Amino acid sequence: MSRQFRAAVVGGGPAGLVAALALGKARIEVFLAAPPHRTHAHAPDNRTAALFAGSIELLKNVNAWEAIAPSSAPIRAIRIIDDTGALLRAPEVVFTAAEVGLDVFGWNVPNSALVAGLLDAASRSDSGVSLRATRGIAQVAIAEDSATLSTQEGDTLVASLVVGADGRNSICRSAAGIATTTWQYEQAAIATTFSHSRPHRSISTEFHRPSGPFTTVPLPGLASSLVWVERPDEAQRLAALDEASFRAALEERLQGLLGTIGDISPRAVFPLSGLTAAVYGQNRTALVGESGHVIPPIGAQGLNLGFRDAAALADCVATALGQQRDPGEASTLAAYNAHRRPDVTSRITTIDVLNRSLISDLVPVHLARGLGLVALKTFPPLRRFAIREGLQPSREVSSLLLPDGAHRLTQRREAAMTRHSAA
Numbered sequence: 399m400s401r402q403f404r405a406a407v408v409g410g411g412p413a414g415l416v417a418a419l420a421l422g423k424a425r426i427e428v429f430l431a432a433p434p435h436r437t438h439a440h441a442p443d444n445r446t447a448a449l450f451a452g453s454i455e456l457l458k459n460v461n462a463w464e465a466i467a468p469s470s471a472p473i474r475a476i477r478i479i480d481d482t483g484a485l486l487r488a489p490e491v492v493f494t495a496a497e498v499g500l501d502v503f504g505w506n507v508p509n510s511a512l513v514a515g516l517l518d519a520a521s522r523s524d525s526g527v528s529l530r531a532t533r534g535i536a537q538v539a540i541a542e543d544s545a546t547l548s549t550q551e552g553d554t555l556v557a558s559l560v561v562g563a564d565g566r567n568s569i570c571r572s573a574a575g576i577a578t579t580t581w582q583y584e585q586a587a588i589a590t591t592f593s594h595s596r597p598h599r600s601i602s603t604e605f606h607r608p609s610g611p612f613t614t615v616p617l618p619g620l621a622s623s624l625v626w627v628e629r630p631d632e633a634q635r636l637a638a639l640d641e642a643s644f645r646a647a648l649e650e651r652l653q654g655l656l657g658t659i660g661d662i663s664p665r666a667v668f669p670l671s672g673l674t675a676a677v678y679g680q681n682r683t684a685l686v687g688e689s690g691h692v693i694p695p696i697g698a699q700g701l702n703l704g705f706r707d708a709a710a711l712a713d714c715v716a717t718a719l720g721q722q723r724d725p726g727e728a729s730t731l732a733a734y735n736a737h738r739r740p741d742v743t744s745r746i747t748t749i750d751v752l753n754r755s756l757i758s759d760l761v762p763v764h765l766a767r768g769l770g771l772v773a774l775k776t777f778p779p780l781r782r783f784a785i786r787e788g789l790q791p792s793r794e795v796s797s798l799l800l801p802d803g804a805h806r807l808t809q810r811r812e813a814a815m816t817r818h819s820a821a
């Protein structure tokens with residue numbers, strides 16, 4: 399016999415977990431199909447995610463932040479150093495949270511702690527989430543008024559709304575007939591974490607280099623995470639070095655900024671690529687996280703976008719429920735798509751332009767990037783605008799990205815109900 403749910407979330411990565419919890423806050427019955435992380439041996443994920451203020455509010459609103467915070471470190475400033483060797487070297491630019499009236503830009507959160515904290519929150523009886531550990535969803539069959547999902551263990555369930563949070567090779571996206579545009583960069587990122595002798599002073603430093611950015615992000619104590627973008631062959635070579643040789647290469651790149659380098663965690667290499675779905679909601683399916691968009695790990699945008707997807711979906715679903723509409727019907731998904739498209743498109747474009755401006759051989763391109771940095775350094779209103787837009791779009795902000803988000807979500811649902819009864 400099939401079980402029935404209003405929403406089924408496929409994928410237990412950070413975007414899927416947070417989407418399930420956000421929908422739980424919208425008081426909808428959610429089924430979450432997640433791989434059994436705790437019981438299976440998984441390759442350790444040494445990545446961290448710099449999450450901006452809205453994402454941290456979301457984690458607080460779904461009762462996950464308290465468990466995650468001790469493993470995370472605040473980011474109070476972002477420093478950009480031009481290391482391109484271009485004819486016109488751009489000035490060093492430092493953005494501080496204080497100049498836009500914030501205490502911190504955000505927090506750098508280890509992925510492993512993030513997923514563990516979200517799983518704990520989803521396991522609580524009051525989360526509204528029915529957590530099902532499964533080897534995976536084998537099939538999604540979409541009909542006019544519902545979708546049927548089959549697990550690899552042979553169970554089936556029926557849901558009004560499918561949330562495809564199953565990553566870049568999403569089967570939910572395929573089942574919904576959503577096309578994608580994909581592209582590749584001749585670059586790969588080495589991700590690791592390391593300890594060092596000099597304090598980072600809560601500053602994230604981004605060296606702009608001809609092969610791509612080289613970024614350190616603070617971790618608790620005398621430690622930082624690293625995202626080092628290189629040409630693919632060079633990234634593989636560096637990642638394969640023994641620890642002493644990699645340490646020497648890292649110290650050379652850092653130019654003494656963080657002092658002597660100590661322990662280095664295992665390195666992983668991620669080829670840089672991009673993907674965007676033609677539509678983020680269609681045929682009973684909403685795409686959340688990398689099933690809908692993949693962007694290079696530059697400027698810490700990827701998961702922040704995924705979290706904004708989850709918060710926007712919770713708003714759209716709360717409105718639908720208030721108006722006694724089906725959460726998976728076409729108008730709910732159209733509202734979700736309209737909400738997410740401008741944010742995702744603008745981030746994909748900005749990161750693409752920034753990255754290509756670094757790796758380009760053209761002098762005018764370097765000149766334009768250098769002048770952009772000069773303008774950011776010398777013109778405070780532009781700096782403040784760039785900082786605010788970099789953290790979160792200034793358009794409508796979803797309820798769960800704001801303090802007291804669960805209450806705001808309830809108000810949204812009640813307002814929709816009032817409008818519906820009045821109509």
Ligand SMILES: Cc1cc2nc3c(=O)[nH]c(=O)nc-3n(C[C@H](O)[C@H](O)[C@H](O)COP(=O)(O)OP(=O)(O)OC[C@H]3O[C@@H](n4cnc5c(N)ncnc54)[C@H](O)[C@@H]3O)c2cc1C
Nearest residue numbers: 409411412413447448534535564565687688695700701702
């Ligand atoms: C080096 C690096 C650094 C980064 N740094 C940042 C940063 O600082 N800030 C930031 O915002 N972003 C950052 N990102 C991006 C961020 O890591 C990704 O956006 C995020 O991990 C994507 O999460 P997700 O949940 O969408 O996808 P995934 O983590 O891929 O999760 C998808 C999940 O779905 C599951 N799944 C797949 N198929 C099925 C199925 N059929 N049934 C059930 N489950 C299924 C998978 O097992 C997986 O658990 C970085 C990325 C990289 C590579």
